Amino acid sequence: MTTISTPPSTPKVEPTSAQLMDWYRQMSLIRQFEVKCAQSYQQQKVGGFCHLYVGQEAVAVGSVAATKPTDYVITAYRDHGHAIARGMDIMPLFAELYGKAAGCSRGKGGSMHFFDKDKNFFGGHAIVAGHIPLAVGLGWAAKYRKQDRVTLCYFGDGAINQGSFHEALNLAGLHKLPCIFMVENNGYGMGTHVHRASAVTDLKLRTGDAYGIPGKEVDGMDCIAMYQMMKDALEYCRNGHGSLFLEVKTYRYRGHSMSDPQKYRTKEEVAKYQEHDPIGRLEKLLKEKKLIDDAKVTALNEEIHNLVEKASAEADAAPFPTSEDIWKDVYAEPFAPYLKR
Amino acid sequence: MTTISTPPSTPKVEPTSAQLMDWYRQMSLIRQFEVKCAQSYQQQKVGGFCHLYVGQEAVAVGSVAATKPTDYVITAYRDHGHAIARGMDIMPLFAELYGKAAGCSRGKGGSMHFFDKDKNFFGGHAIVAGHIPLAVGLGWAAKYRKQDRVTLCYFGDGAINQGSFHEALNLAGLHKLPCIFMVENNGYGMGTHVHRASAVTDLKLRTGDAYGIPGKEVDGMDCIAMYQMMKDALEYCRNGHGSLFLEVKTYRYRGHSMSDPQKYRTKEEVAKYQEHDPIGRLEKLLKEKKLIDDAKVTALNEEIHNLVEKASAEADAAPFPTSEDIWKDVYAEPFAPYLKR
Amino acid sequence: MAVLQFREALREAMAEEMRRDPDVFLIGEEVAEYNGAYKVSEGMLREFGPMRVVDAPISEAGFSGLGIGAAMVGMRPIVEFMTFSFSLVAFDQVVNNAPKMAYMSGGQFQVPVVFRGISGPGQQLAATHSWSVEALYTHVPGLKVVVPTTPAEAKGLLKTAIRDNDPVIFLENESMYGNKGEVPDGDFLLPFGVADVKREGLDCTIVAWGQGCLTALAAAEHLEKEHGIRCEVIDPRTLRPLDLPAIVRSVKKTGYCVTVETGYPTCGIGAEIAALVHEHCFDDLDNHVVRVAALDVPMPYSKPLLQQVVPSVQRLADAVKKAVYFRG
């Protein structure tokens, strides 16, 4: 079989204090963004399905931190955290959630469809695993054009059982494309535990013998571990070794979406994971390193709180798209004359 | 991960002389059937796509020989060999190829869609890998009804890269269904060698870590090896251990279909495999065992030749379906009154 | 006669059939332990156990095929799509293996499977999650397509679907799951291919089903009150087979016909009905058939946009007025 050369175990890069502070800030921002999002959903300012990232912040923050702006990032519908980690402003995100013209997708996509071309953020996709073949296309384009770009594709543990995952990974393995496939294994696909959906629950094993794509496991509640693993992974891909599969062990604190009674798990289970809260863990480290103290934490959260409130208010006040916008962007010609009107 | 208990390596069952003679006869019948089929195709008595089984006879004969009549068998479009091995009369097969009402599918299916409910032969399916989920359904039904039935599902090496293969095997692994998934690895999917289609070419490895379904390899040019492997495999499934994946190394002598210039391989390559011809090998053994001699071989082939010619002629003389038959069996009510006519 | 929610009527139909016939089982995402994404199958796992109420991985092609295969040996699977938007990843199974097996096998293998779930735009789910799949599936010979409008129809038509020997596409609607109505107890079955006159009228025929039928009834009410236009609302209930005679009878009476659907306008059900009505009522029509459908765009997320894209009572009422007043 195709022998698998795993990433070189180079001595781990140690993040700087500035990086750690930045990550702490980003994770806090994501969490507060999501809390506000939940509130706005209750107030029915947000429609459709809304999937929160609370608990998984370290995954997006730690992994995106290792990427270059020129790398490609694509994800599923639980996309708020990735968008923020990728550096998207939060006002357009709130505006999108509120269905406003100022939204990052002009109000056409909603929570599950955040896009930002300038940030090389390719969405936000709602059909489970349907975006994984797109990631292969992004990787293909980079290889074809001989560009130094790696494609980072996020999806959930439930997506692994879709046919498109299989076809995509075989293609990536066959052409040794510069793609990192990252499964955010938060234990559940909606209410179904991995054990009840996947014949093999040690997910990192599912791609090696099947596609010649090495699988690695990493602690998704630790943004430093995420960052270091990604550094190695990106190195591996940039050096033309092909694709990698990263199984990230993480957990979502909230329901699958806003409308989830969560009968499938106990409060105790949730509490157990919260003990390893990614923000709390980093906060502890930063305090040990004397980079922050309680006062600073309070101040920072205060500052973020204000940012979030301000952005949300701005978005709330922004105008909805007009009736004309209904007909816009169906085709490349902004207003296709031949649409049935 | 789910630990994989592989089939017990019980001492191999030795086939009786009667069995060996029977298999030799079956393989010869399949080959002559296919040769006649090719001839009729040239005479344009056969339409559509026509995929011959020449060279792979030992796979169907050896494997089906180990099954019970109550077991379920389902395959892809290269289905002539499996149908004959399953005991279907050849007249209705020729009739099907010629589009006659007496065909095993009443002339509605053609070469790629042989069916025989009484023989528990579930087709004959033309969409690559599209029938593999059906096999899971057959296995599900057997388990649900607590029946002692194993489902045997054949497909080609090219089918492995379809999403439905992946979804089906995960389901079978998850529910430990009594299914044997047999890939007839004849080296090519149409003109594409396995190396150019599959990221991992040692196919038997593709289901263990991925689906918890053990993979085994077997020589498909040796009907005895096929029979013995299947005996073990069926035992394994009947004992409720779940599904198995068998990679059968085989080779097709003819083109992919009747319209294949075969530029993708050399005459030498074909010749190399023909040295291990499954019929020739068994013939040699039978001669060593003094069960046959040249005279008997000639007589047997003569007899089969007459059978084939007679069946083909009968089918050729049989009537086509009538215009009314066009409207039959679209729905369960033989002639649905509400069809647009 | 009990008053039940639409979802309860569906559950009652499934439960009754499962008690009757051990070959009936339900499979789909979150149908068992989660009690159904929309609580349609609530409590069924408790009664029938995990072999008969089965949680599936997110593998629509896989478990649709599982249902079809099981149906080939006489089981009667009910395959739930969380929404029919997700049936599109299983499209080949639904439009090839299910409807063509009987034909391709010369009648040897029937496929008595029911595919059921939500169809139609929900609450701002955006473009990929808002499919109305009627047209896609009604296009295909070998399939039957059913769209209940009332809780009673939900029960009566689903029981018929489960006992039917052909593959049935059974379309429900999220916004209607909570609707209440009287539902006959016990063995209540409604035949396929028989339309229901949901409202009688002499001035204009409106052909509508499911969600669109509720819009039609509201519009008819408004039109009669405000404009004295008496609409006859015909609900085909099954789009394949289609009760064309009932539609033709009505149009011959009213001389006008308007169709309404939540799906895309091009090659939709409205197009088919319009073509048929013109074929059968050419000399009876005082105006061409008017089609009302979703606007010809992907479903937008933004609420004010979505509300304009999906046919509203107002838009339908205006269309009817335009249809009947067009001469002057």
Add this chain to the structure above:
Amino acid sequence: MAVLQFREALREAMAEEMRRDPDVFLIGEEVAEYNGAYKVSEGMLREFGPMRVVDAPISEAGFSGLGIGAAMVGMRPIVEFMTFSFSLVAFDQVVNNAPKMAYMSGGQFQVPVVFRGISGPGQQLAATHSWSVEALYTHVPGLKVVVPTTPAEAKGLLKTAIRDNDPVIFLENESMYGNKGEVPDGDFLLPFGVADVKREGLDCTIVAWGQGCLTALAAAEHLEKEHGIRCEVIDPRTLRPLDLPAIVRSVKKTGYCVTVETGYPTCGIGAEIAALVHEHCFDDLDNHVVRVAALDVPMPYSKPLLQQVVPSVQRLADAVKKAVYFRG
């Protein structure tokens, strides 16, 4: 002007565009080393190499998605389906990811991909391999659907499709690959949304495209010779966008309209055109629009049955006669 086979015209279009634009590449099953299952891409691997003429595994959803993803960053992939019957296992990619990306991203990401290959019943390929997919894809806003009839159109429309910034469904027909015709050299492009009057006539309009258009031309010939009925054959060439004005112009002239298609009759292109023509020519029509399509059954294998299921010159001619003579 060279005389080329249909398949050669397609090849010329692809090769010219690939020479022009390095972002264009071809991917599909057997397109490279095998030179194409139907020899459309013969010799292209030699000229352009394995990165630009790419053999794909049997993973339609995978390589369709690959094409869409590559198109999101400005590449112009040509994705070949060996036949569009196999696009049904990639249906979600083709009807969701390709046509809705621009809309869902608020116009940030266009998807300039071309999906091309055979559509329509072949030589006795039976039910699953004989799809005419026009209706399925024309139904979906965001897609463009193109069906060339002549070798010149094959080249001119394919070049336009490759340069178009939207996803294009480009439908070819196996039985037409060998057809010969004059094809302009070099940069010859045909616009979308412009119908071609393939034959002029005063008595009856026939709307037909691709394989059906050849049937229509033969029927028109026969009808004029044998019955003096002068048919006008309108070939839309693109079904989305549709040149409705051209069709309306013709029907206003002839007063009669017949459509012909190889696909299923229910919710087909004929239904859409019939509905539109009635909407726009209600007072001009002397009879309802008549639809000719495949019979409402899965495609049978048996030749004599297949020949009756697919619209023949005779069946079309009879339909036209019935249409124009129906008053007496």
